[in-house]
Amino acid sequence: MSVKNRLIYLPLGGAGEIGMNCYVYGYGPEGRERLIVVDLGVTFPDMDTTPGVDLIMPDIAWLEARADRIEAIFITHAHEDHIGALGHLWPKLKKRVYARRFTAAIGRLKFEEQGHPLDVIHTVEPRPAVVEAGPFRVQFVPIAHSIPESSALVIDTPAGRLVHSGDFKLDPTPIVGEGWNEAAFRAIADEVPVKALMCDSTNIFSPAPGRSEATLADPIHGLIANAGGMVVATTFASNVARLKTLAEAGRAAGRSVCLLGRAMQRMVKVAQETGVLTDFPTIIPSEQATEVSRQNLMLIVTGSQGERRAATAQLSRGKYLGLELKEGDMFLFSSKTIPGNERDVLRIMNSFSEMGVDVVDDTGGRYHVSGHANRPDLEKMHEVLHPQMLVPMHGEHRHLREHVKLAEARGIAGEIATNGMMLDLSGDAPEVAEYIETGRLYLDGSVLIGAMDGVVRNRIRMALNGHAMVNVILDEQNEPLGEAWVELMGLPETGKRGQPLAEAMEAELTQFLETAPPKIMRDDEKTEEAIRRIVRQVAVEEIGKKPEVTVVVSRLSEE
Amino acid sequence: MSVKNRLIYLPLGGAGEIGMNCYVYGYGPEGRERLIVVDLGVTFPDMDTTPGVDLIMPDIAWLEARADRIEAIFITHAHEDHIGALGHLWPKLKKRVYARRFTAAIGRLKFEEQGHPLDVIHTVEPRPAVVEAGPFRVQFVPIAHSIPESSALVIDTPAGRLVHSGDFKLDPTPIVGEGWNEAAFRAIADEVPVKALMCDSTNIFSPAPGRSEATLADPIHGLIANAGGMVVATTFASNVARLKTLAEAGRAAGRSVCLLGRAMQRMVKVAQETGVLTDFPTIIPSEQATEVSRQNLMLIVTGSQGERRAATAQLSRGKYLGLELKEGDMFLFSSKTIPGNERDVLRIMNSFSEMGVDVVDDTGGRYHVSGHANRPDLEKMHEVLHPQMLVPMHGEHRHLREHVKLAEARGIAGEIATNGMMLDLSGDAPEVAEYIETGRLYLDGSVLIGAMDGVVRNRIRMALNGHAMVNVILDEQNEPLGEAWVELMGLPETGKRGQPLAEAMEAELTQFLETAPPKIMRDDEKTEEAIRRIVRQVAVEEIGKKPEVTVVVSRLSEE
Structure with a gap:
């Protein structure tokens, strides 16, 4: 009995968002597919959700755990949302990287900064630029965008031909680099029918054809x-x-x-x-x-x-x-x-x-044009490549959804796959094969932290609520040594009654410490909880806010 | 010798920004002008600049110090950027408030919430709604906007007629309330020439006429x-x-x-x-x-x-x-x-x-229309009222600047007056009379704080940099009792070397405390500064960031 191979597609970033693109293709027996990675990009942080963060990138834990199955990394173009994480995440994968000249040069600059070996980045020129990577044969096809040498990838597999559009527009006169070559794209589909098109969706809501x-x-x-x-x-x-x-x-x-x-x-x-x-x-x-x-x-x-x-x-x-x-x-x-x-x-x-x-x-639309294909341009691309299936990428959910509708109107089997949704493309229509746990990594200073680590959540809380810090020193009999000390940061100095807020808190805390029963004072956790409650209560009364509270109970013993 | 009277205009909010409108008119001898206030609005906070803040309103300290000279407060309409601060700031002025029925009813709801007397809010219906307020005679003139009963104010003074446009659009069929009545506005200027028009500038960059x-x-x-x-x-x-x-x-x-x-x-x-x-x-x-x-x-x-x-x-x-x-x-x-x-x-x-x-x-422009006059509508208003001077309001600086250009093209004397710029309108053209210190107040929980108090700045810093808190207990000989204790909030738990960050800091601090010279340890400020420097240095090495640091040095004495 022969083993059944499958062809899979898995976005780890960039699907359901615009930013941090990272897509995986696989071919082979289930769970043993050989893999290629397309793009390793970043997203930029904002004060609302990621204060203090320097860069956001896809969590590639899934790939890292399967690094032995990865054949290579392909970078479609040098925009930060496609190449920005390469320098930071490459050490987790340590695979060969393929890109065109300009993209590779930008990649090498990033590697230089990080001290990674430069020779793992391979330039795919001169054309025709074809890379054999395990069961994949990957061809870089020039396509216009808002950066030099953007590429679509034609990915041939034993299960059929895939086209990964990359970011593109149908610009016949892009000033720098190769223009839209309809004949070349028609030839791609004429040569081998396109099984699936993974397609840029950014401008699906722009109704007029894009301008050059x-x-x-x-x-x-x-x-x-x-x-x-x-x-x-x-x-x-x-x-x-x-x-x-x-x-x-x-x-x-x-x-x-x-x-x-x-x-x-x-x-x-x-x-x-x-x-x-x-x-x-x-x-x-x-x-x-x-x-x-x-x-x-x-x-x-x-x-x-x-x-x-x-x-x-x-x-x-x-x-x-x-x-x-x-x-x-x-x-x-x-x-x-x-x-x-x-x-x-x-x-x-x-x-x-x-x-x-x-x-x-x-404002008047005269001094800027977009680098992405508008709705009629996407329709053109559908028509030219007439793929069997279409999986939209590079878009928020609403873009992906609209793009699937557009494809289905042409009789193409569409499927929305957001980050972590693995699709099986082996059959006649995309099927959801698995849900992979995905997420985001934050570059914070020089450290990579997980988005769910709580670090950033605490920053947001301090920003919204302010921070009160309480120090209490207790002796061996759980009696306070000195008075409670409160420091405030990001909180008004005085409350409703005109009294300094810290003093109002200290007064309440001193009273508590003098009267608290031993069963609380013996227990750090209970003491801290009681102190936290008192501080919040005073704050609510005085300033109408509940601050974050950090309590430090120091216990001194006779030496 | 008779005392020379002057006519002044002073924006305290809303000029150089879109939001928290507050405008002052005055007439009388310099420094003794009788004043009226038009609108008391709010601006909404955002995470980037005002995290944790509930509302932003103009700092009316200048008015408060001259409350005895204020005749009345006029509210043009019930949008929050015109009436939102009334309940919060009224206690600082305690003057009669005039508005049309709908606006007054919204104002009374706000007063009810704050426990202010309801009878100070006066409804100016039935029309013609004219209020005598010291040297001012103020007439509410219905004008269409995106809320019922918006009004322009015709303000007659001994120095001439002013028109304060309020927020408006030239909508003949506004569905609710009175439509644009060109004849009525022409009559205003025919009756008495308009000396100055203070005019909404929001949509100056919208080139097409507004839609109804x-x-x-x-x-x-x-x-x-x-x-x-x-x-x-x-x-x-x-x-x-x-x-x-x-x-x-x-x-x-x-x-x-x-x-x-x-x-x-x-x-x-x-x-x-x-x-x-x-x-x-x-x-x-x-x-x-x-x-x-x-x-x-x-x-x-x-x-x-x-x-x-x-x-x-x-x-x-x-x-x-x-x-x-x-x-x-x-x-x-x-x-x-x-x-x-x-x-x-x-x-x-x-x-x-x-x-x-x-x-x-x-997106297609079918399901929404703006409530503000577009550029051709503003030109129409200029033409209808043909004022001698135009002072743009309700706009960012770029709007005000463009509006002045538009007026000047018609031969009207224009002047940009941003918050705090007092104009003397007595002559033939606006002249800058004085610069008043203005600012913003933040409603933060239940407390009003000044924008420059540093409270919000500290919140932003904690959000961007995280917060490290250090506790050190010293005895009478400046010897540490126990070890330094570090708590972190909004910072990664572990640094580059894989060691817990707080422990790395504590180790460095313990070493410092053991070896620091008495001349530092005697001095709280120097000790704190040294500790802060050490904590930051460890943080930079370990995580590539400089956190905010709060140091508490507790000194225990034998009792």
Whole structure:
């Protein structure tokens, strides 16, 4: 009796959210499938849910426990939500990494920072870039996106051909890199029928066809040609095509162009070194920029999402690297604001407004285009590849759901698979095979912590409720030595009665300590609980809030 | 020699921000002007800048110090950003309050909650509603907005006529209340030339003319008529006209209508009691709703901004008041998402998507209209009132700046006045007279604290950095009694070396205590500083973060 092999798909991140992409494909007997990993990305933290956290990445415990079955890691492109966790998580897997030139170069920079070996990252050029990885034959197919050298993956398996779209748009003129090549994609499906398409869902709710990167050149050239003072433009650092358009518009308007922001300088450098970016206008260093007259200067800067330490935010606070905006200057946001960043971006726009700077953004839809396929473009891709099944990815649940509906309307078998849902693709339609426990890891300072460890939950509690700390010292007879001591942090100093809040608490605690029965005072836990209750009660009466309370009972013995 | 009188305008909130509106007008000799206050509103807190805070309101210390010069308080309408602080701040001023019926009724509910006298709130009906207040003669002029009985104020002074627009749109068919009456506004300017217009700026960046509330009836009726399962709709609780449109669409589709959410029920009740809302469809209580079949039921619920405890969020988490959404139901957001609330709203939409509920929002612009005048509507208002001066309000700096530009293009003298900038309107153009120290008060639990008190800053620090608490007990010879004790909150339990972080800190501290010179140990401040430095240093090495540190040094003396 032969063993039955199966073909599986398992998202560990990026399905049911936009961010921290990580997808697994497997082929082989159940429980012994050989695996490949596609992308290892991060999500960015926010104050509401992850204060103090530096980066969020998928919990890959499932993969780690099966590292011996992993053939390789493939990275589709160099956006942080696809490659950002590679440096942090690679040590848990220690497998070969495959990517195109630009992506591999960015990956190597990350490995360098972390001290990992650089030679495990393999560049798949020259094309046709095909990697044999166990039962998988993986082909990188260039596709346009908002970063150089984005790729779809054609994954051939003994059970059939899969296409992993990666992030993409149908852009025939992407300024940098290869444009949408419909014939090439038709050939993929003509050569071998596509069993399943795992497909980007980001822009499923955008009803109009996507616009090409090239459509921005005229509006941006026109805008900058008519500017009087200094021109500053921001966009995503990795959008090298946009940087080129912006820089060329600056040059065409007779301006010297200066790039501010490490991430952006690095992207341009890597793009040039890997040969994806050619004839980029000469750029001048910031020291030289300070000597150029305003009307002859253009800055292209990082921080389109309002990041506190990026150049845009720095300039909104005043002089930065000797450069300062003022009345009559123009600031262009050649970008969209990612949901959640609105407040930060608006704060910056208002600071510029206070300086008298004219802020131009994408409200009119003229100075930015998305890097993702819109609804009609997705339909086109469905039509071109006519897969048997479609599994949407790179989307929140509502995106995935809508994408399945769209596919089913065309007669394609669709299935929503969110993080942790393993699908069996062996048959004619996707079937849920298993639910895997997944989660998130937080990079917090230099440590990886689990999202459910309670660390961040406690930070949120302190932020919402404030923190009261109580010290009590007891002797061997459980009698207090000195009085209870209360320190407050993040709490009002005085309560309703005008008395210092800490004193009000100390008074109640002293009374308690003087009268508490030995059976409580003998027991640390009971004593702490009683103290905590008293502190909360005083707080509720005085300030109408229940703080977090930490109690330390010190017991001193005669030495 | 006669004393020179002047006419002043001073925003204390709402100018340079959208929220917590509070404007002051004054007339009389410099420093002795008689004053009136227009609106006392709140802003809502967020986790990024104001964690744990319940409400934000203008710091009215300037007014409080001049309470003897205040003639009265006028409230233009019952939105929280105009009336929300009335109950909290009124005790600082204790002046008569004037408002129209609906607004006054909402104000009285707030006063009831706070135990303030109800009879200080005066209803200005029947019209023409004119209030004499010292040198001011204030007339309430109905104007459409997204709440019943919004008013512009025509403020006559010995120095000329002012118009305070309040929040408004040029809606001839607002469903509830009086529509835009161009003739009435032309008459205001014909009667007495308008010296200055203080004008809503919210939608200055919206290029198309605003749409009437009435335009929503057809799309909403159509949407609900075609729905299969249960229909749930949310909008702003105070948008009584929208509630009416929604409820009528439900009724027209043969559905029983149920309102969920205290705020919404209150608004409808007050609107009916004050006579502004008539022939609202019969509503059924939630207990009864559970017995109605899904296809015959419509819920209208609070929580369009994703508020955690409102009905929308409750329903997104599962059963609420016996009602539960499921596959085939429809949820309509007849609202826009206010910047900053995107994440919360999207989270809820995705929860509904997981339930199989079809979520409809305003993406296509069919199911919501704004309550504010768009750019062409503002131009119309400028044209109708042709004021000598224009001072924009109700906007962030970028809105105010753009509004001044728009006015100046028409030859009107404009001036940006943000919170605390007192303008002298006596002459032909606004002149900055003075800068007043302004700020924000936080309602935190039951206490009002100043934004600059450091309380909230410490909460943010604990949230970002975690909190380490150290206890050290010293005897009279400055010798440690027992070992240093460290408690951590919001910090990883173990560091790089795998050792518990608190233990690593305690070990370093014990070593310090054993060897520290007496000149440090004698001095609490120096000891604390040294301890804090050690704790931070261990933290940086172990976890790559600098926590907040609270040190308590207890000194025990022989008794």
